[in-house]
Amino acid sequence: MTEFFQSFGMPYEWAWTVATLTGIIVISLLVMFAVAMVIYVDRKVLGAIMLRRGPNVVGPFGLLQSFADGLKVFLQETIIPSAANKGIFLLAPIITFTVALAAWAVIPFDAGMVLADINVGLLYILAISSLGVYGVVMSGWASNSKYPFFSAMRAAAQMISYEVSIGFVLVCVVLFAGTFNMSGIVEAQKGHGLGIINGFFVNPLLFPMFVVFFISALAETARAPFDLTEAESELVAGYQTEYSSMAFALFWLGEYANILLMCSLCTLLFMGGWLPPIEWAPLYYVPGIVWFLLKTFFFFFLFSWIWATVPRYRYDQLMRLGWKVFLPMSLLFVALISGYLMATKIAPIF
Amino acid sequence: MIQAIAFYLFAGLVIASAVMVIMSRNPVHSVLWLILAFFNAAGLMVLVGAEFIAMLLVIVYVGAVAVLFLFVVMMLDIDFAAMRAGFVKNFPLGLAVAAILLAELVLGIGAYSAGGLELGSAETVAAQAPGESNIEAIGRLLYGPYIFLFEIAGIILLVAMIGAIVLTHREPKPGARGRQDIGKQISRRPEEATVMKNPEVGQGVEL
Numbered sequence: 001m002t003e004f005f006q007s008f009g010m011p012y013e014w015a016w017t018v019a020t021l022t023g024i025i026v027i028s029l030l031v032m033f034a035v036a037m038v039i040y041v042d043r044k045v046l047g048a049i050m051l052r053r054g055p056n057v058v059g060p061f062g063l064l065q066s067f068a069d070g071l072k073v074f075l076q077e078t079i080i081p082s083a084a085n086k087g088i089f090l091l092a093p094i095i096t097f098t099v100a101l102a103a104w105a106v107i108p109f110d111a112g113m114v115l116a117d118i119n120v121g122l123l124y125i126l127a128i129s130s131l132g133v134y135g136v137v138m139s140g141w142a143s144n145s146k147y148p149f150f151s152a153m154r155a156a157a158q159m160i161s162y163e164v165s166i167g168f169v170l171v172c173v174v175l176f177a178g179t180f181n182m183s184g185i186v187e188a189q190k191g192h193g194l195g196i197i198n199g200f201f202v203n204p205l206l207f208p209m210f211v212v213f214f215i216s217a218l219a220e221t222a223r224a225p226f227d228l229t230e231a232e233s234e235l236v237a238g239y240q241t242e243y244s245s246m247a248f249a250l251f252w253l254g255e256y257a258n259i260l261l262m263c264s265l266c267t268l269l270f271m272g273g274w275l276p277p278i279e280w281a282p283l284y285y286v287p288g289i290v291w292f293l294l295k296t297f298f299f300f301f302l303f304s305w306i307w308a309t310v311p312r313y314r315y316d317q318l319m320r321l322g323w324k325v326f327l328p329m330s331l332l333f334v335a336l337i338s339g340y341l342m343a344t345k346i347a348p349i350f
Numbered sequence: 351m352i353q354a355i356a357f358y359l360f361a362g363l364v365i366a367s368a369v370m371v372i373m374s375r376n377p378v379h380s381v382l383w384l385i386l387a388f389f390n391a392a393g394l395m396v397l398v399g400a401e402f403i404a405m406l407l408v409i410v411y412v413g414a415v416a417v418l419f420l421f422v423v424m425m426l427d428i429d430f431a432a433m434r435a436g437f438v439k440n441f442p443l444g445l446a447v448a449a450i451l452l453a454e455l456v457l458g459i460g461a462y463s464a465g466g467l468e469l470g471s472a473e474t475v476a477a478q479a480p481g482e483s484n485i486e487a488i489g490r491l492l493y494g495p496y497i498f499l500f501e502i503a504g505i506i507l508l509v510a511m512i513g514a515i516v517l518t519h520r521e522p523k524p525g526a527r528g529r530q531d532i533g534k535q536i537s538r539r540p541e542e543a544t545v546m547k548n549p550e551v552g553q554g555v556e557l
Contacts, residue, residue, distance in 0.1 A: 127408035
């Protein structure tokens with residue numbers, strides 16, 4: 001796109017800036033649209049599992065439900081509690097939302113279809129997603145109210161705990177791929193399963209890590225069964241209790257953008273991203289972005305399915321799972337995988 | 351042009367937020383300004399091409415250390431009057447610390463402008479090969495010439511971690527309900543936990 005703007009006679013750096021800004025706007029709008037549709041899908045799936053219809057009034061099949069909800073919250077009054085710390089109270093949802101969008105900069109939707117193809121892409125995602133906890137913690141503290149504060153405490157502990165095991169899982173993937181670049185990781189999965197199947201998930205050493213990553217992703221995005229930060233039977237609505245109108249909507253959108261991000265990470269790291277599932281030439285005629293979206297929405301369906309199926313964890317069980325099960329397990333697999341890779345490097349018979 | 355704008359933006363914000371860390375009355379605000387300072391410092395690292403260090407700065411300091419700061423500071427019950435009352439008492443000490451820091455800065459800059467230190471030998475200093483990424487260059491150094499220092503650092507951290515766990519570990523008191531056995535809890539079936547009773551009218555249930 002830079003060349004396109006350069007053709008108007010702009011110098012390279014300004015053309016680059018304009019091209020990048022355009023890319024940012026396009027990706028943000030598309031992600032926001034995807035979030036709106038995904039909220040609808042989430043409610044429909046939940047409805048189907050509970051044997052009811054789900055949203056079906058606004059638009060054909062209720063397709064416009066999310067937009068109607070958006071319009072509704074947009075027109076509502078923003079209420080700020082008088083005892084709240086006003087600046088931080090308003091900053092918190094903005095941070096959640098911005099951080100949720102910022103991580104999409106390094107996600108490759110197709111070969112070469114990525115805004116920032118940086119060689120520390122995976123670390124960037126880890127860095128940005130570690131910022132997500134601030135929105136929750138700040139809102140909990142600034143609300144100056146008991147339930148949000150408890151929720152913030154829970155969220156801080158939960159997100160830090162599961163980030164550790166996510167970090168080790170990413171190390172395992174990077175060891176196999178040999179790069180931190182997202183596109184490089186996808187390319188490394190080409191024909192990984194005996195030259196037939198694309199994706200790391202078929203590797204017996206990486207499949208357990210895939211399961212750990214998926215469950216940690218549920219915990220990291222505070223999705224059921226780990227939604228203790230907004231457990232309505234204990235904490236009203238958790239950190240969102242005091243929020244209304246657009247401030248609340250920003251939390252909501254940020255949350256779903258994060259869920260979509262985690263789904264696309266599952267796709268990119270383990271399922272071969274934009275590559276077709278099987279290494280077969282006719283499948284390459286389907287555009288890569290279609291494969292990417294299909295796989296991402298498959299994971300989102302799993303997220304909805306789990307939400308509708310399983311009961312909520314107890315908090316001590318959540319901590320036990322993170323620290324006593326996933327952390328030792330992922331550490332063991334880092335050792336196993338690096339050992340295996342060294343062994344195959346020295347004696348390539350394996 | 352853009353590099354210069356970005357540099358002055360990040361550098362200015364680092365300094366401004368660092369000043370705000372010590373200026374703001376509310377400790378929670380201080381921690382949040384500190385996070386902004388870390389973040390902009392990471393931006394500066396990206397500008398000089400050290401993207402790996404920049405990401406680590408954000409992951410380690412912003413993602414873990416500052417969250418713990420915030421976690422602790424948020425739970426403080428802040429009494430602003432008491433905080434201000436200690437100001438006069440602590441002022442000389444603070445001044446002394448500031449003077450030492452200033453002296454160190456002057457000394458450091460003086461030593462640097464007088465020629466600076468020769469750090470390490472030529473083959474152990476990072477000479478980045480063209481086309482080699484940050485991560486590979488750092489890895490080559492850390493796991494090459496500096497492997498022992500790196501492992502010693504790892505051992506020290508491990509010992510510190512074990513020490514912290516030993517210091518805070520407490521056995522449950524005798525008579526307390528003790529540890530929960532998760533396996534036992536999960537393997538419990540409805541038949542063992544519940545009893546079906548069908549009492550006659552007017553008769554109670556024997557529990």
